[in-house]
Amino acid sequence: MKQYSYEMMEQQNEVVAYFNSLYFDPYKHQYWVDNRFVVRPSVSELVKDFYDPFNEFEMSKRVAQKRNVPHEKVMKEWKMTRDEGASRGTNTHEYAAICIHHPKAPPRTEHERAVLGFVQSLPEFIVPFAVERSMYHKTLAYAGTCDLILYNQKTSKFTLCDYKTNKELFKNWKEKKMRAPFDHLLENDFNKYQIQLSLYQLMFEQTGIKISSRKLIWVKADGNFEVHETDDYTETLKEYLKAKNARKRSHTENTVAVQ
Numbered sequence: 199m200k201q202y203s204y205e206m207m208e209q210q211n212e213v214v215a216y217f218n219s220l221y222f223d224p225y226k227h228q229y230w231v232d233n234r235f236v237v238r239p240s241v242s243e244l245v246k247d248f249y250d251p252f253n254e255f256e257m258s259k260r261v262a263q264k265r266n267v268p269h270e271k272v273m274k275e276w277k278m279t280r281d282e283g284a285s286r287g288t289n290t291h292e293y294a295a296i297c298i299h300h301p302k303a304p305p306r307t308e309h310e311r312a313v314l315g316f317v318q319s320l321p322e323f324i325v326p327f328a329v330e331r332s333m334y335h336k337t338l339a340y341a342g343t344c345d346l347i348l349y350n351q352k353t354s355k356f357t358l359c360d361y362k363t364n365k366e367l368f369k370n371w372k373e374k375k376m377r378a379p380f381d382h383l384l385e386n387d388f389n390k391y392q393i394q395l396s397l398y399q400l401m402f403e404q405t406g407i408k409i410s411s412r413k414l415i416w417v418k419a420d421g422n423f424e425v426h427e428t429d430d431y432t433e434t435l436k437e438y439l440k441a442k443n444a445r446k447r448s449h450t451e452n453t454v455a456v457q
Contacts, residue, residue, distance in 0.1 A: 308420060309418070309419065335404065357413055396429075
């Protein structure tokens with residue numbers, strides 16, 4: 199069993215205390231503070247600011263025409279694929295939360311075997327600091343839950359980790375780019391997740407603890423895993439959110455003045 203340092207346990211208590219007023223309702227997927235108000239948006243909602251929405255109805259219609267099958271058939275197939283993906287992601291994340299503390303927990307699927315492979319690859323001095331850590335930003339006004347935060351007991355450095363079960367990470371449509379201020383990035387799942395991890399970092403660092411790196415753990419259907427380092431976009435996101443929230447306040451004030 200891995201041994202935890204006193205310093206790390208003290209920092210764990212500080213993080214728990216900092217976000218103590220936050221409650222996550224997994225059924226409604228809502229974040230509550232002091233049981234009084236809901237924090238919106240969530241990280242997953244906020245990331246949508248940076249890419250164009252997928253027009254499922256029109257795209258599925260085109261696919262149906264190309265395949266010469268009823269439109270409803272394609273819509274049904276896509277829904278089934280989406281539901282299977284959501285279920286796979288949920289089950290894999292539940293296993294990951296157990297496995298990080300109990301690395302002999304038997305995997306039931308290839309994705310879970312990939313998670314186990316990642317956990318068993320960690321050296322003894324890399325230990326779990328937090329699992330499924332729900333957080334919110336007290337000034338930038340958003341919330342989210344990070345899968346895993348690791349602590350290096352040799353260097354005292356922290357790493358944010360997020361598991362993904364996607365079939366593809368880097369697939370892009372005709373060189374399409376993300377929306378500003380990330381319009382230098384291709385629109386693909388990996389770049390969306392880079393933003394997601396930086397949003398987690400902004401929330402976590404309110405505690406005074408600095409993050410040294412962010413890792414995307416891609417667990418694959420063949421039982422293997424890949425670890426991808428992600429870039430730090432915290433400063434870009436901080437400026438974007440400050441400007442966005444200022445526009446919201448201005449709009450609210452103008453609406454009240456008109457009334």
